[in-house]
Amino acid sequence: MAQREILIAGGGIGGLAAALALALRGRRVRVLEKAAEFGEIGYGIQMGPNVYPILERLGVFERMAPHVVYPDALVLADGITGDELSRINLGAKFRARFRHPYFVVHRRDLHGSILDCCKARPEITLEASKGLARFLQDAQGVSVTCEDGSAYAGAALIGADGLWSPTRAAVIGDGPPRLAGHYVYRGLVPTEQIIDRSHLDSMVIYIGHNLHLVQYRLRGGTVMNNVATIESTRFKRGAPSPGDRAELEETFAQCAPRVRDMLRYFSFDRNWVLHDRDPVTNWTQGRVTLLGDAAHPTLQYLAQGACMAIEDAVVLAAEIARHGDDFNGAFLAYQQQRMNRTARVVLSARFFGAYIHAGGGARLLRNELLAKRDPNNPWEADWLYRGIPLPE
Numbered sequence: 113m114a115q116r117e118i119l120i121a122g123g124g125i126g127g128l129a130a131a132l133a134l135a136l137r138g139r140r141v142r143v144l145e146k147a148a149e150f151g152e153i154g155y156g157i158q159m160g161p162n163v164y165p166i167l168e169r170l171g172v173f174e175r176m177a178p179h180v181v182y183p184d185a186l187v188l189a190d191g192i193t194g195d196e197l198s199r200i201n202l203g204a205k206f207r208a209r210f211r212h213p214y215f216v217v218h219r220r221d222l223h224g225s226i227l228d229c230c231k232a233r234p235e236i237t238l239e240a241s242k243g244l245a246r247f248l249q250d251a252q253g254v255s256v257t258c259e260d261g262s263a264y265a266g267a268a269l270i271g272a273d274g275l276w277s278p279t280r281a282a283v284i285g286d287g288p289p290r291l292a293g294h295y296v297y298r299g300l301v302p303t304e305q306i307i308d309r310s311h312l313d314s315m316v317i318y319i320g321h322n323l324h325l326v327q328y329r330l331r332g333g334t335v336m337n338n339v340a341t342i343e344s345t346r347f348k349r350g351a352p353s354p355g356d357r358a359e360l361e362e363t364f365a366q367c368a369p370r371v372r373d374m375l376r377y378f379s380f381d382r383n384w385v386l387h388d389r390d391p392v393t394n395w396t397q398g399r400v401t402l403l404g405d406a407a408h409p410t411l412q413y414l415a416q417g418a419c420m421a422i423e424d425a426v427v428l429a430a431e432i433a434r435h436g437d438d439f440n441g442a443f444l445a446y447q448q449q450r451m452n453r454t455a456r457v458v459l460s461a462r463f464f465g466a467y468i469h470a471g472g473g474a475r476l477l478r479n480e481l482l483a484k485r486d487p488n489n490p491w492e493a494d495w496l497y498r499g500i501p502l503p504e
């Protein structure tokens with residue numbers, strides 16, 4: 113008898129990576145995506161060397177390669193003085209240490225490449241405008257009802273439905289994610305419009321009290337990706353924070369004129385309000401499990417949320433292959449391998465955010481420590497960047 117389909121709620125980077133990893137192991141998968149189209153927002157994303165071999169194995173990297181940019185260094189600069197504080201070389205020594213490169217890519221190129229790979233697999237069915245509303249499970253399988261009333265039955269359900277995951281609400285029921293009080297603005301501009309061209313080949317992060325601004329180039333270097341984050345002091349004091357343009361400009365008032373001037377590259381039509389969650393000890397219930405932001409949403413300060421979702425995908429597919437139709441066994445083995453690593457990312461990202469956003473005496477100490485860093489092993493990243501053993 114043919115194996116029953118596995119249902120995945122959510123066709124973001126995590127859900128599609130899981131669909132592809134499962135299809136490559138011969139499993140039939142149906143991805144139910146709430147949005148009217150499978151897509152991603154139009155900004156950049158950083159990818160650590162830990163995720164490179166996985167994207168290669170999934171056949172995604174080959175498709176994406178023409179769009180990938182390899183910055184030569186990760187530069188931390190003091191936003192208040194504009195001076196360089198430390199430089200992490202991303203060249204030969206970095207690649208030798210972590211076995212693979214650090215790269216940046218437009219989110220649409222990453223998501224689109226995974227999507228193209230999924231479309232090429234007969235095992236995968238992709239359905240848009242199918243928001244999971246609820247599910248039921250018994251010893252035989254899972255049935256999902258969508259917001260439009262349509263229903264699907266499958267052998268198991270993977271909730272890859274993001275930060276506000278309804279699957280998580282049913283499996284864990286721990287309420288909404290934690291509001292961090294941090295706000296992000298983004299902007300993409302043609303590189304020729306960039307005035308300060310001192311770090312064009314690098315990824316540069318200007319850091320200041322309660323703020324930072326990241327710049328790196330995308331799409332063959334033709335466009336500059338700009339990301340500005342502020343930690344709202346109003347929010348910290350318990351007052352409501354708009355996190356609006358006025359608050360962004362107020363927070364950036366401490367910065368050197370050439371850093372403040374970079375705010376001209378931003379779009380102010382929307383911002384991102386950052387959330388994460390404290391790590392949990394279980395994200396599986398019977399034949400249902402979680403993946404990516406649904407399981408372990410993180411602040412973006414280590415640039416690893418999507419990388420973790422992609423790592424989840426290959427581990428999960430391997431455990432399903434190993435456990436046959438014992439989905440609960442597979443899901444428990446998967447979460448056991450993923451829990452501490454993803455918890456470390458969540459907690460380290462909080463710490464790194466506080467570190468780069470330091471003010472007063474803490475800023476002076478941080479700057480001194482940064483100046484003493486080894487440019488070839490700057491932040492003891494072996495545990496993260498050396499990646500996971502790739503499952504057989």
Ligand SMILES: Cc1cc2nc3c(=O)[nH]c(=O)nc-3n(C[C@H](O)[C@H](O)[C@H](O)COP(=O)(O)OP(=O)(O)OC[C@H]3O[C@@H](n4cnc5c(N)ncnc54)[C@H](O)[C@@H]3O)c2cc1C
Nearest residue numbers: 122124125126146158243244274404405415416417418419
């Ligand atoms: C400012 C910022 C910068 C970041 N930078 C980086 C970075 O440089 N590197 C990195 O690795 N990560 C980064 N991240 C994190 C990364 O974007 C996320 O961790 C990643 O996108 C999570 O993927 P996901 O598939 O788990 O969730 P999502 O991308 O949120 O996808 C979830 C999908 O589920 C769908 N969905 C929602 N509800 C339902 C439902 N009821 N039924 C069906 N489908 C549903 C959504 O429409 C969506 O398509 C950043 C995040 C932010 C906010």
